[in-house]
Amino acid sequence: MTTLADAQAQDAADPLAPMRAHFALPDGVIYLDGNSLGALPKATVTAQEDAVARQWGADLIRSWNSNDWIGAPQRIGAKIAPLIGAKPHEVIVTDSVSVNLFKLIVAATRLRPGRSHILTEPGNFPTDLYTAKGASGILPDHIVHTEQAGDLADALGPETALMMLTHVHYKSGERHDMAGLTEAAHNAGALTLWDLSHSVGAIPVDLNGCDVDLAVGCGYKYLNGGPGAPAFLYVREDLQEEIHSPLSGWMGHAAPFEFRDDYEPAPGITRFLCGTPPILSLLALETGVELFADIEMKAVAAKSAALFDLFVAHVEERCGDYGLNLITPRDAAHRGSHISFAHSDGWPISQALIERGVIGDFRAPDILRFGLTPLYLRFEDVWRAVEILGDILDSGIWREERFAEKAAVT
């Protein structure tokens, strides 16, 4: 049986342990939902105070120039780039993942005239499926073609304009072979678009090394950018001058302050901006991203793998009789940084856990999901969380009526 002392010994040897002090984590809470909303970096509180009181309050509109608000989307994109194996000018922060998906799906398929399929998988994150369907509706004769993960490579063909996949699955945590599938797509003449929402800041990603064409990702999960933080978008360098955003707003214009009637796309990735950037949210994201500045993603991945192994081992020892079915691959190379169990009573169990201070989440129909965030989670936290899960299952307290009612956000 793994003991608390074993977990504490792992914490004592953890090179990332000092990072936890950078986060404002409430007492009595074990936070296992950083894959949905990252924790608050302490520096964000002071940086937002400065952004609001000084930059907005005192400097007013001058801040667009004097505090370089206007350069924030590119500047923060450049700080995200090393986390995903991209060049600084290949990434920009803007809009939401959903809006960026829409822009890139339309833009990419227009680069492949005569091909009408957008290939993805059933059970992809809903917004990816919905935006693909919405985009195909405004493109001539396009369809969204879905195939199960194992059949994707065979489904590529002369009809495929774009293969659009989420790198790490939001429910199962399963990771696609980005290099292999991208190569297969290119061999079929298709472009690739990867959703990195559950990868960025969690596991190493090498977009350039895998020759990926396009990507998007989320700012409010492992990047700790705050609720509704803006997303990012990546376009491979050599595609940037031929690709065009269908949302041709003024911030993506070559000269927005010349106020011309005719649209002329800005050079490079800037053309994927649309409207005025949300500066306060961008600056919150910047603080979150800066916490990764001196961190090797290899160290993050190694800790994520060790947290996962402890979680699984202790669940098997402590909760083995209660029908928790691990649906996340055990092999670290084939998953992201969360761990999911199917259980027919997943919802009330997740609520009983939250009452005891263990915050994970639930994904319909039956998935208990726990985010393992190496920057601020201790091995001790994982051990204690599993102990509490064991208590809840032993006592059956989750059967009480107050845990049954579904909330709007699960």
Ligand SMILES: Cc1ncc(COP(=O)(O)O)c(C=O)c1O
């Ligand atoms: C894979 C994936 N894509 C996209 C999103 C959300 O996109 P948006 O920023 O548009 O809300 C999520 C949110 O959890 C996600 O898991």
